[in-house]
Amino acid sequence: xxLSASSIKIGDTHTEVLVEDLKRTQIVQYAGASGxxxxxxxxxxxxxxxxxxxxxxxxxxxxxxxxxxxxTNFVGDGRLTKYGVRFVNQVWPGDTLTATAEIVDIxxxxxxxxxxxxxxxxxxxxxxVLTGNATARIDD
Amino acid sequence: MKNxxxxxxxIPPETMNLVGQRLAEPVTVRIDAREAQRYACAVGDLNPxxxxxxxxxxxxxxxxxVPPTFVxxxxxxxxxxxxxxxxxxxxxxxxxxxxxxxxxxxGEEWDFLEPVCVGDDITSEVRLAxxxxxxxxxxxxxxxxxxxxxxxxxxxxxxxxxxxGIAR
Numbered sequence: 001x002x003l004s005a006s007s008i009k010i011g012d013t014h015t016e017v018l019v020e021d022l023k024r025t026q027i028v029q030y031a032g033a034s035g036x037x038x039x040x041x042x043x044x045x046x047x048x049x050x051x052x053x054x055x056x057x058x059x060x061x062x063x064x065x066x067x068x069x070x071x072t073n074f075v076g077d078g079r080l081t082k083y084g085v086r087f088v089n090q091v092w093p094g095d096t097l098t099a100t101a102e103i104v105d106i107x108x109x110x111x112x113x114x115x116x117x118x119x120x121x122x123x124x125x126x127x128x129v130l131t132g133n134a135t136a137r138i139d140d
Numbered sequence: 141m142k143n144x145x146x147x148x149x150x151i152p153p154e155t156m157n158l159v160g161q162r163l164a165e166p167v168t169v170r171i172d173a174r175e176a177q178r179y180a181c182a183v184g185d186l187n188p189x190x191x192x193x194x195x196x197x198x199x200x201x202x203x204x205x206v207p208p209t210f211v212x213x214x215x216x217x218x219x220x221x222x223x224x225x226x227x228x229x230x231x232x233x234x235x236x237x238x239x240x241x242x243x244x245x246x247g248e249e250w251d252f253l254e255p256v257c258v259g260d261d262i263t264s265e266v267r268l269a270x271x272x273x274x275x276x277x278x279x280x281x282x283x284x285x286x287x288x289x290x291x292x293x294x295x296x297x298x299x300x301x302x303x304x305g306i307a308r
Contacts, residue, residue, distance in 0.1 A: 032178070060247075065182070077187065078201070132247075
């Protein structure tokens with residue numbers, strides 16, 4: 001599946017629930033898969049008593065990876081050319097995350113049709129945890 | 141800025157000299173299906189092109205594809221507990237030294253240039269792209285930008301990532 005310029009327009013959006021009730025185990029699973037063992041993500045005692053946070057929080061890159069799934073589902077496999085994010089708030093165990101991508105421009109560069117998108121991931125309180133933008137190759 | 145001369149910079153001079161320099165030796169790794177699938181499961185991305193060779197071929201890939209952002213994790217070598225620093229990163233993994241207590245990921249930007257598939261040999265090389273000392277509402281901080289270039293076995297640059305760190 002891929003997008004074509006004739007079938008999309010500026011303002012089109014795509015929304016997916018990325019995760020419901022984020023489990024601590026998924027954060028551990030991500031730590032193992034990524035090799036990022038920073039204890040702020042996994043060690044309750046360390047994070048509350050030493051680092052001074054209310055509890056452990058997810059790796060920003062976990063949210064980025066989950067949000068990347070929304071983008072590839074929307075624009076198609078192998079179509080993403082740029083993807084940039086800022087981590088604007090922490091993601092905690094129990095959070096439900098929903099991401100929305102919006103087409104903000106459809107243009108041509110070096111003979112290639114491209115769509116520019118913004119992407120925002122929010123938690124169950126509708127607070128943004130990730131904001132970003134992306135560019136994808138599309139068909140005519 | 142009136143006290144600038146009296147306040148010690150968060151950036152030691154030897155660290156400032158690293159801008160533009162390589163932060164570690166390049167690492168080459170073969171992209172492994174199991175590792176990529178472990179990552180895909182961890183981020184909840186069960187796209188068949190990462191798990192089913194036929195699905196990957198019919199989508200136009202040479203073989204199994206990998207999630208785009210997996211490429212930054214592939215070069216991370218397994219290391220024993222004794223080599224973990226208190227912040228969970230590996231000792232000697234980085235030459236960047238700052239006079240700060242903690243570094244948080246502020247964000248990341250990617251350019252995906254060519255597909256990466258299982259069996260590719262990917263070389264990652266990380267450079268310090270930028271280092272800026274700024275003052276925010278919570279006091280001074282340093283913004284670090286590490287740029288990693290990923291090159292495949294055919295010497296084709298397949299991706300670039302810029303990792304933005306906020307150190308204070």
